[in-house]
Amino acid sequence: MSVGLVIVSHSAQLAAGVVELAAQMAPDVVLVPAGGMDGGGIGTSLEKVMTALGLADTGDGAVVLADLGSAVMTAESALEFLGGPELVLLADAPLVEGAVAAAVAAQSGASVDVVCKAAESALNPGGTPASGLAPAPGGPAAEGAGSAVGHGGPEPAGAAVEAVLTLINPMGLHARPAAALAGELGAMDVEIEINGVDGQSVMMLMTLGAGQGTELAVSATGPDAQRAVDLVRREVEAGFGEI
Amino acid sequence: MSQTLDTAWAVRWLRASAAVIAENRVALIELDRAIGDGDHGENMDRGFSAILEKLDGEQPANPGAAFKLAAMTLMSKVGGAAGPLYGTAFLRAGTAVGDAAELDSAAVVAALTAARDGVVARGKAEVGDKTMIDAWTPAVDAAAAAAATGADPAAVLAAAASAAESGAESTDPLIARKGRASYLAERAIGHRDPGAASSALLLRAGADVAEVAA
Missing domain, CATH: 3.40.50.510 (Phosphotransferase system, mannose-type IIA component)
Incomplete structure (x- = not known):
């Protein structure tokens, strides 16, 4: 259901x-x-x-x-x-x-x-709810000017997991695989960009218009980063099951 | 003078509304053709004709049930924006009066107020936007003022109807800020808003059948 x-x-x-x-x-x-x-x-x-x-x-x-x-x-x-x-x-x-x-x-x-x-x-897929990282408006301001000092980096620990993958299936990253990828990535706790767009957004993946032979630069952070990049690699290398 | 209005009045109001809308079908179509998509008279006539059919098949238990019957029918049959707007008006009016068997002046004011608030909630229009609200808000104010002086329900409705008629006239010189007429900008000036016009017709019908009862 x-x-x-x-x-x-x-x-x-x-x-x-x-x-x-x-x-x-x-x-x-x-x-x-x-x-x-x-x-x-x-x-x-x-x-x-x-x-x-x-x-x-x-x-x-x-x-x-x-x-x-x-x-x-x-x-x-x-x-x-x-x-x-x-x-x-x-x-x-x-x-x-x-x-x-x-x-x-x-x-x-x-x-x-x-x-x-x-x-x-x-x-406006930049603000997809799955990312959860967009600062709430007014949040930082509410902390006051003084607290800006010393907030060096509350960045999530751990470096980005990255990969460069080449699309091998004839139709590339078209609607169906974009939907499948975004759907699976959306269920993960990860921040993932594919050629600079949010990998959890089917609309943004489709805007890439990435055809056969296109290189995808994948970069992920967060607890599921490795899993997410592995999933993208597996799918891309399998030609999204289309070859 | 009767101090209350009953289910028979509510049913007579709906029937009279259907009659007056049918009579003014072409006039409403012409008003809407000038500044809208020309279907208001047709849509309202279809909706109120459907109400007549429903009333032939079932007898509402109280005024609130009659209003809710009208709400459901208008929302399903009218099609254009008038469906959900009038539908919500009748739904909220029905909720406001609950299952009371008779409505006194205060209940009539409460029903009209709830109806107006429903239209505002749905359409987000304010007075001066050249919409139904230009008829409804003066009507509610006049009804409340009349009730405050001890007027009976028929007189409260008559006050509301007169204010709605003036309110509808007041839309003539306005530029529309809601609905399809808003695309016309200055070209809407000089035309009456069809929704305000039909609102005045409905309220007048309610007042007329109340006087007959009184």
């Missing part, structure tokens, strides 16, 4: 398309479209959203993504009707990117909070 997703759109075709796209990277996640009106046509339907929520939440909760204004309002209304269920969250996220990021996070077994944050950080 995993967290399920509900895709709310004014258009039935759009909702179904987003589900189709996200499902490619998350074969085990329950993705339910709730697009269009009851009798067809453009619009959103509370009943469709509520039915979809019932299907998507198989016990671990569900995250709802919506497209434009009134779809968001319909989704909010559905949650209000259901009395604000604890395990159902409405993500403030771009529909397509958010759905893909959330589906990958759900596939890796993440909790409903993490799946929601994955959706919400889809356009």
Whole structure:
């Protein structure tokens, strides 16, 4: 079981398309479209959203993504009707990117909070919740100026684990392996960069556009650094199972 | 003069609303065509027609149940932003009055206030944004003022309806800051907000059927 997703759109075709796209990277996640009106046509339907929520939440909760204004309002209304269920969250996220990021996070077994944050950080993967290292705003300031002295380096102990790997499979680091890698890395306690982008973010890995023959510079820190780099090496050397 | 409004009033209000929306379907479409996507009259008519069908099939147990029936139906059938906005208004109004069999003036004010707050919560609009809220907030204020002077529920609703009508008129010169009309900037000036207009129609319908009862 995993967290399920509900895709709310004014258009039935759009909702179904987003589900189709996200499902490619998350074969085990329950993705339910709730697009269009009851009798067809453009619009959103509370009943469709509520039915979809019932299907998507198989016990671990569900995250709802919506497209434009009134779809968001319909989704909010559905949650209000259901009395604000604890395990159902409405993500403030771009529909397509958010759905893909959330589906990958759900596939890796993440909790409903993490799946929601994955959706919400889809356009800004630098701040992925998995990294957990972004300083809380106001945190340092709250300590006052005096405490800056002597804080030499609360860096995590241990040097970075690094590797340079060459993509050998014909399609390179395309959507499916990017999703698989980001999903597995996301479940580890690690800070990992691949060619300068966050290895736990499927969206950032895909932006690399890394094709066959591309060299990947991998650098990881944190308790699972070695495991993470080993995983990337194993996958890359196996051509992501595609050769 | 009756000091309370009952379930029969709530049902009559919903039926009268359906009638007045059907009557003004084209007018609302024209208002929305000027500054929106032109579907407000169509959407509202579909939603309220669906409420009529529901009412033919079941008799709500109390005013709150009638409001909740309307909420669920509007949210499912209207389609555009008006669905969740009016749906939330009726849902919150239904929650505010609970399972009371009769509503006094204070309960009417509480229902209107909760409805307005629901619309604000959902749409994030303020007075002056050229939205439903420009009708609702003056209506709530006028209802509260009327109730404070000891007015009966019918008079409270009449005060709310008059204030909503003035509020809807007040949207004519405004530039929209929410919804699709906001894309039009100055071109929205001179056009009445369709949501404010339909809000005034609904509140007037509620007041009219209350007077008949009183």
